[in-house]
Amino acid sequence: MEVCFVVGRNGAGKSQYLIDQAKGNNQDSLYLCNTVHDRSQELKTSKRFSVKNTGSHPNNVMKSVIKKMMREGTHRLHQIEKILLYCGYASHITVTMRAGKIDSRLDDFSDTSSIKKLTEMIDNYFNGEDEISFNVNFGETSDISSLSKLENLLHQEKPLRHYGMVKAIEISLYKNNGEPVPLLNASSGELSLMTSLIFVLGEISGTNMILIDEPENSLHPRWQREYTSMLCSLIEYHEVKVIIATHSPLIVTGAQLDERVSSSIYHPATGNLEFSSSTNIEELLWGQFEIISPKSRFLSEKLAEKLEELSAHKVSLNQSIEFIDSASKAxxxxxxxxxxxxxxxxxxxIARG
Structure with a gap:
């Protein structure tokens, strides 16, 4: 899978490059932004996930994707299992809906036939109870009848809430020991990773390009290192190009270790595009992130180069030691x-001769 990393310091134009790529794409793009400095609102034809967008709220994303996948076939729900397991949760969730106090003014509404159908649905599904819960198991075949009711309720969520028939819809995850965790009580990193990847699963159909701005925000270092591999495992059967703007050296080096990834590096400040090799990835880490990776061939070559320059009296001992010290810190x-x-x-x- 092709993955292009857009790197550079703040103000280099990484985000604008992503926006320009989305504008120039002849199909719908997926645009994911994990920073509050999101300028992608101008992308009218792209499917957007943004921390500034209420539609990207974890509850809303989960409900939207579940509804869409049930409409396309319940077999697609199994794809969410991999994300939940990766984030340390069991492969099932509970969706709980709480009944509201039905608006006493309903008789005054003109669309009485629609209201009657909604009322009958609530009476039938809730059966006089204050709440109803649906267990959705992404790893096994769930109760089709129960899922059908959930799909109907989610499809009618807007009018149900508008008329006060439903006042809350809550989603709970489960730890592997069975302990329930309200979705919004998950850590910021878990929410960021789960929600964005589930969004990709739900919206990837008909897309040929995924653009991601700073996916590393709130993520644990291990998740940063494995981010590209995890993303590729979810979308490997789709023909898409992935472009990631990042400040994280772990995201770049993690991709280098995955044989499925054909990576390139784009520098918006210079317009240079480089195709990945072990040497230029290491040079990138030093030049852009001031980081040196383990087993670095680049480090060996740079140290030899500096020592040769010292031997040829092209640099002083202090200059050589300064480079060695800076590399050590990196x-x-x-x-x-x-x-x-x-x-x-x-x-x-060498300096003593």
């Missing part, structure tokens, strides 16, 4: 520290 692999110690000793030896 490394997140403790095993590399022995290399930096040896490099400092070798630099001292």
């Amino acid at each position: 490394s997140f692999d403790d095993g590399q520290q022995d290399i930096f110690i040896a490099a400092r000793q070798l630099a001292d030896s």
Whole structure:
């Protein structure tokens, strides 16, 4: 799968590049923005997920996708199981609806036939109870009759709430030990990852491009590193191009380790497009993120280059040591520290002649 990473410092034009790509696409694009600085409102034809959009509220996304997948066939619900399990939850949820106090002015409404149908639905489904719950199991075949009722209620949610017949719809997740967790009580990282990926599953049909702005926000480092792989596992049977604007070196290096991903790097500040190799990914980490990866061939080459320049009197000992120290701070692999110690000793030896 093709994945293009858009990198650069703040103000380099990463978000604008995503917007321009969506505008130039001849099909509907999926646009996901996990930052409050979202400027994608101008994308009228794209399907948008935004932390600033009420339609992207976790409850709303989950209800919308469940409704859509049940309409297309309950077999599609199984796709959500992978996301819940990955985030540490069981493969089922509960949707609870609470009955409201029916508006006493209903008799004054002109559309009495529609109101009568809604009232009959509520009387039939709630059977005099204050609430009704539906268990949706994404890993097994659920009760078709129960799912059909849930689909009908979700389809009619807007008028039901408008007339006061339903006052609340709540969704609960479950931990693996069976403990229920209200959806909105999940951590910010869990909500961000679950909601955005479920949105992709629900909206990917008819799309040939997915654009994602700063997916790393609120995500645990492990989820950042595995983000591209997880996304690809969900959409690998769809012919789509993925473009990700990111500040996270973990998202970039994680993609490099996945053989299914053919990655490239775009620099909006210069307009340069580079195709991934182990060397230029490492150079990118140093140049854009000031990070050095474990087992870095780039590190070895740069250290050798600086020591050769010292030997040729092109740089001073202080300049060589400054580079070694900066590289040491940029490394997140403790095993590399022995290399930096040896490099400092070798630099001292070269300087002494």
